[in-house]
Amino acid sequence: MECEGIIASLDVENLYTNINIDRTIQFFLEEIYSEGSPPKIDIPKVSLQALLELCTKESPFVSPDGRMFRQIDGVAMGSPLGVLFANFFMGRIEREVFSIQQKPRIYARYIDDIFVLAKDDDELRHLHHCLQEASGLNLSVENSSDGCLPFLDILVNQQPHGFYTKVFCLARWLDIRLITGHTEHYWTPPRTDVS
Numbered sequence: 001m002e003c004e005g006i007i008a009s010l011d012v013e014n015l016y017t018n019i020n021i022d023r024t025i026q027f028f029l030e031e032i033y034s035e036g037s038p039p040k041i042d043i044p045k046v047s048l049q050a051l052l053e054l055c056t057k058e059s060p061f062v063s064p065d066g067r068m069f070r071q072i073d074g075v076a077m078g079s080p081l082g083v084l085f086a087n088f089f090m091g092r093i094e095r096e097v098f099s100i101q102q103k104p105r106i107y108a109r110y111i112d113d114i115f116v117l118a119k120d121d122d123e124l125r126h127l128h129h130c131l132q133e134a135s136g137l138n139l140s141v142e143n144s145s146d147g148c149l150p151f152l153d154i155l156v157n158q159q160p161h162g163f164y165t166k167v168f169c170l171a172r173w174l175d176i177r178l179i180t181g182h183t184e185h186y187w188t189p190p191r192t193d194v195s
Helices: 019-035 046-058 082-100 121-135 171-175
Strands: 006-013 060-062 067-068 106-110 115-120 141-144 147-149 154-159 162-167
Touching: 006 121, 006 147, 019 082, 060 115, 082 106, 082 121, 115 121, 115 147, 121 141, 141 147
Parallel strands: none
Antiparallel strands: 006 115, 006 141, 060 067, 106 115, 147 154, 154 162
């Protein structure tokens, strides 16, 4: 595989809490109830819309100090619907963008982190702009340095005919002390007499 071009990562900033819930619910409804979509589900469209709104916009949560709040837009972190909404929203945005522009040679997304092999800086800037415009979200860009790019927990090293990868650790992780299976403090069960 020829790997000419530049590698970069794009990161959707605060995706979960910035997802436009109403727009994402409309994406779901269009996908589920449009002609040519998978077999229809046996739930009326208006009912599914109400259920999705109830689960995302009316779902209360309690803060550490005991106060109760409602998430009015975006998906609450830890919500069972969070990953589903994030992936579906980004998938629809990608479909919109790549229907009007060519996809880069490599485009791989894991929820809100995107790995790209672009022809040049212009293609990368244009992709960044199009994704931001279509989504209404902010995306940060990290360019490779000397052909190396940390992406998720992998260091990707770009070579002329492929990529080499290895596990990537931030320097601050290297000083973390882990508890081993051998502890300094031995636990002795209490003695009991059984008659």
